[in-house]
Amino acid sequence: MRAVVFLLVQLVRFALYAAVHVLLISRLVLFELGWCFFYLGFLLFLPIGTPIVLLLLLSFAMGLTMDIFYDTGGLHAMAAVLLGYLRPWVLRLLTPRDGYDAADSVNVHLMGWQWFSVYLTLLVFIHHTAFFILELGSFRHLGQTLGKIFASSLFTGLALLIVQLLFFPVRRGRK
Template identity: 60%
Template sequence: MNSIRIIGHAFRFVVIMAMQVLFMHSLVLFDTGFCFIYLAFLLFLPIQMPPVLLLLLAFVTGFSLDIFYDTGGIHAAATVLLAYLRPYILLLLTPRDGYDQNDSVNLHMMGWRWFLVYSFILIFLHHLTFFFLELAGIKLIGFTLLKIIVSTLFTGIVMIIIQLLFFARRRSSR
């Protein structure tokens, strides 16, 4: 990974975290749907990212939010699980020709079906972990499952909008 890409990912991290802390924290749909846009940083990283680096970035991302939201490690635990499962989901969704060395997760490059399956599986697993850790048990399981489903849809739709607005439409020749 060259230094320009590293700077780009660092800039993306700062922008996404600022959006999450400043705007998305108060954006809630009917006290049920929450938008965790910070997951976009982890989901949109290059496919060939080394697993240890991915886990470290996930921990830093989740821990940063835990500091701002005072959630006691719940974000860190859920994001580390997401980072741990990401390579397995990518392996499960590998195209027939495989991935290119420099591929990043991109709706325009990978296609709608691939992107929707990839993102919604990982977002759902993150939200499942997050909301059940927040609940600290299985009481109110019906409302918690509703929060998981609505929040997964809300976060997924916002990520699709981000992909459509800010990501390149065609493969770059770098």
């Protein structure tokens, strides 16, 4: 029963993040240099104890969904799967002294600003680097590509931070 509820909640989250990205956020571009990859919030804010196989499948599904809408030939899927693969490594790297509660989701209020900033910056930057380097296909316009990586990482990071502050609950103390 618990697994079914978890799956249904994740399917609703998947649909919400994909719909908001496709219908609203994808139209926001900063100076033809920065794009917001809002759909990454779905992958980044999954519960910490999400099994790696499920994480990779969800990453592929979200990336493929974006590729279908934007006709990007697998770029979103590849970068999303890379993010899904590296997420457990980054979580292990950032493990607090007391460890994680496997049921917890990534939450700025629960994990703290410093932890959340490092987590978000590292994974978003890796995703964007892979995406834009593969999109370019060469190192011919490296300066412009680096500009896209930094501007888009900042844009995406700020958008996901705002989502965390507005929609994720503040929890005081652990049970």
